[in-house]
Structures are given as C-alpha cells and as structure tokens.
Amino acid sequence: MPELPEVETIARGLHARVKGERIERAWFGSKPESFLTPAADMAALLPGRRIDRVSRVGKHIVFDLSEAEAKHTSEATALSLQWIVHLGMTGRLLVAESGLKMPAHAHAVLGLSSGRELRFVDARRFGRLALRKPEQGWFRGPGAEPLGISQDAFRALFAGRRTPIKSALLNQKLLHGVGNIYADESLFRAGIRPRRMAGRLSRAELDRLRQALGSVLEEAIHLGGSSVSDYVNADGARGFFQLEHRVYRRTGEPCLVCGTPVRRILLGGRGTHFCPRCQS
DNA sequence: AGAAGGACCTGCACGC
DNA sequence: TGCGTGCAGGTCCTTC
Numbered sequence: 293m294p295e296l297p298e299v300e301t302i303a304r305g306l307h308a309r310v311k312g313e314r315i316e317r318a319w320f321g322s323k324p325e326s327f328l329t330p331a332a333d334m335a336a337l338l339p340g341r342r343i344d345r346v347s348r349v350g351k352h353i354v355f356d357l358s359e360a361e362a363k364h365t366s367e368a369t370a371l372s373l374q375w376i377v378h379l380g381m382t383g384r385l386l387v388a389e390s391g392l393k394m395p396a397h398a399h400a401v402l403g404l405s406s407g408r409e410l411r412f413v414d415a416r417r418f419g420r421l422a423l424r425k426p427e428q429g430w431f432r433g434p435g436a437e438p439l440g441i442s443q444d445a446f447r448a449l450f451a452g453r454r455t456p457i458k459s460a461l462l463n464q465k466l467l468h469g470v471g472n473i474y475a476d477e478s479l480f481r482a483g484i485r486p487r488r489m490a491g492r493l494s495r496a497e498l499d500r501l502r503q504a505l506g507s508v509l510e511e512a513i514h515l516g517g518s519s520v521s522d523y524v525n526a527d528g529a530r531g532f533f534q535l536e537h538r539v540y541r542r543t544g545e546p547c548l549v550c551g552t553p554v555r556r557i558l559l560g561g562r563g564t565h566f567c568p569r570c571q572s
Numbered sequence: 573a574g575a576a577g578g579a580c581c582t583g584c585a586c587g588c
Numbered sequence: 589t590g591c592g593t594g595c596a597g598g599t600c601c602t603t604c
Contacts, residue, residue, distance in 0.1 A: 294597055325580080351598080381598055382582075397582080416581045418598055455574060464599085471597055518597075541596095561577070563595080 294379050296438065296469030297512035297533065300348045302385060305527055306410075307346040309387050314360045314405035315341050320421075322399035326414070328422035334375075337423060338402065341373060350433035350468030353377040353385065373423060374431050380418025386411045386528075435468035438505055446502040450490040457493060457501070458486035459560045470505065473518055473540045476565045478505035480539045485571045486557075486564045511536065539565040 294302065318338040320331035327334065341357035348354070355375040377385060386395075390409045394401075400412035400421060412421065424431050436445065449466045450457070460466055461475040470478075479486050481504035484497055493501070512518060517531030538548050543556040547567040557564050 298597070378598085380581095381596070414581095415583065416596090416598095418581070420599090453573090459575085462598090473597065560575075562598095 294383075294517065295351060295471035295474050296348070296509055297474070298517035298531065299351050299353060299379065299469070300513050301517045301531060302379075303346050303348040303353050306353070306385060306387070309527075310343050310404060310408075310410060311345065313343050313408075315339055315343065315357070315402050316405055317403040319401045319403075320399065322414075322417065326399055326417055326419060326421060328420050334400075334421065334423050337373060338375065348469075349431055350435065350437070350464060351378060351471070352431065352433060353379070354431055373425060376422045376424055376431055377412065378420040380414060380416060380420065382416045383412065383414040383419030386413060433468045434464045435466050438467045438469055439509060440506075441467070441502065443499055443502060447495060447498050450493065450498060453490035455490055456487045456559060457484060457490045458562075458564060460490040461505075462560070462562070469509075472562050472564075473537070474505065474508055474512065476540045477537060478508045480566060480571060481508060483571055486559055486566055539567060541565065 315338050318335045320327060320335055322331075324331065338357070340360050342360040343355055344358050345356040346353065347356070353376070355377070357373040357375060359372050377383070379385070388409055388411055390403065390407055394411070395413050397415045397417075398411050398413045399417070399419075402410040404410060412419070436449065450460055453460050455463075458475050458479060461470050461478070462472070476486070478501060482497065482501040484493065484501060512531075512533040515532040515536065516529065518533040518537065519530035539554050541563075542554045543565060544553050546552065547554055547570055550567065550569045552567055552569040554565055555568050557566075
C-alpha cells in the first residue's frame with residue numbers, strides 16, 4: 293500500500309498513540325511467509341517490552357522496544373529490541389479497543405497495557421514482520437533516505453547506471469521509500485521521461501529530480517499521504533495527496549501544464565504515467 | 573549488470 | 589447476479 297509519505301504518516305500517528313505502552317501479549321496467526329522472524333520467537337520476546345518510539349526507515353515502520361521492568365540508572369536504557377514492520381501493498385497497523393470486532397486478514401495482534409490492541413491487518417499478505425536483536429545493530433534500511441540527501445550523494449547513486457531512471461528510483465538499495473506514485477510524480481515535476489537511462493541524465497536534470505522528489509515527498513507528508521483506494525493512517529483518516537497527483541493514474545486525461553493527454557506505459561512491470569510533451 | 577516475466581495474494585472496478 | 593479480465597501503494601526469484 294504505502295510509500296514513504298504514507299509510512300511516515302502512519303509511524304507518526306502510532307508514535308503519538310502507543311508510545312510508552314507495555315506489550316502484554318502477542319499473537320501471530322498467518323502463514324509463516326509473513327514472518328521473517330519465526331512467529332514463536334516474536335510471541336516469546338515481545339511481551340514485557342515497552343514501546344519507546346515508533347519511526348520510519350525507508351518504507352519500514354520501526355518500533356524501538358526496551359525492557360519494561362528495567363530499572364532506570366544513570367546509563368541510558370540499552371536498546372533491547374526493534375520490531376520491524378513492512379506493510380507491503382495492503383498492510384495496515386490499527387490501534388483498537390480490544391473488545392472491537394477483529395477485521396478480516398488480521399495476522400498479528402499485540403495486547404497493550406492500556407487495554408487496547410495493535411493489530412496488523414494485511415489482505416494480500418505481502419507485508420512482513422521481523423524482530424531485530426541488539427547484536428544486529430540499529431535498523432538502517434536497504435538504501436539512502438531520499439529526504440535530506442546531498443546533491444553529490446544523489447548524483448552518485450545514479451552515475452553509470454544503465455537502467456531507466458524510474459526503475460532506479462524504485463530500487464530500494466539506492467534510495468529507499470520511493471514507490472510507484474512518487475516515482476511518477478517526481479519525474480513529471482522534474483520534466484524527465486521515465487525511460488531515460490539513469491546514467492545519462494545531466495547534472496542539472498539530477499539536481500532537478502532530487503529537488504522535485506524532495507518537495508513531492510514533503511508535500512505528501514504534509515497532506516497525510518495519498519489515499520488511492522483504502523489507505524488510512526493510524527487514526528483511520530485518509531490522506532489528501534491523491535488530489536495533487538499530476539500524472540499518476542490520470543491516463544488519457546489532459547496534462548495539467550500543457551493539456552496533452554497523459555500516457556501510460558508498462559516499465560519494469562509497473563504502470564508508469566507521464567506527459568509526452570512536458571517530459572523529455 | 574540489468575531487463576523481462578512470473579510468483580506471491582486478495583479485492584475491486586469494469587464489461588458482458 | 590455472476591463471471592472473466594485487468595489492475596493495484598511491493599518485493600523477490602529465475603531466466604536470458
């Protein structure tokens with residue numbers, strides 16, 4: 293479902309709602325593919341932890357957990373565990389009163405000290421859950437953060453790449469967090485055709501792309517993300533950035549800048565939208 | 573190295 | 589109403 297702005301919105305909402313909660317119990321009930329860490333290990337290790345922080349890294353939601361019983365000494369509480377959630381296409385993390393009816397496709401439930409539950413619901417089951425132990429170090433994600441990356445670092449990512457720039461934007465090992473919507477939207481705003489070879493873009497074009505990507509992502513976060521079908525944040529509210537899409541899923545509609553019909557092609561198996569006149 | 577295609581899943585919109 | 593088709597915010601694997 294979600295790309296960087298949606299995941300950021302969800303993580304912020306969860307942080308506000310469950311920070312400080314103690315995990316009382318943990319239940320996992322899906323096929324093992326959903327669990328990169330065996331369900332039995334998560335069920336054994338999560339109860340008794342306190343949620344100190346919820347944040348986003350790439351498209352991952354990261355729960356920082358500490359020992360709920362730890363006595364506070366002068367030394368900062370050592371990180372005890374991180375619970376990593378990737379929402380895939382349709383994954384949702386919902387906070388609900390424990391009495392409320394369980395929605396279809398709930399694959400994990402954490403019972404919280406307030407009596408509420410954190411529910412992981414995922415119809416298509418592309419989402420993934422994992423536990424990260426201290427010896428593995430802080431989770432850093434597969435690539436670089438698109439927000440705040442320097443011009444030099446951004447250029448270096450694409451230098452010499454013989455792959456379409458859109459495919460490179462979707463490659464999470466380069467930049468993490470960019471998905472299909474924001475790849476198309478940032479390329480439109482930068483005036484670059486999705487099929488252009490990444491390594492052949494000029495410095496000026498790459499600088500424009502970095503700028504466009506940054507502003508699109510910031511704007512989308514500000515509006516709570518894009519709700520294309522059923523995306524909702526941790527409070528159940530929809531985002532509004534879909535109203536700002538200029539090419540994504542606007543096939544055949546006039547370009548908002550020049551009026552040329554927006555074209556849709558398949559690139560790397562993904563629906564790809566662009567204006568044939570504005571993007572060269 | 574990278575592209576193309578399929579696999580993994582369910583649900584929805586659409587045409588007939 | 590029902591069925592078939594195509595499409596979907598993602599990622600991973602194999603083949604060429």
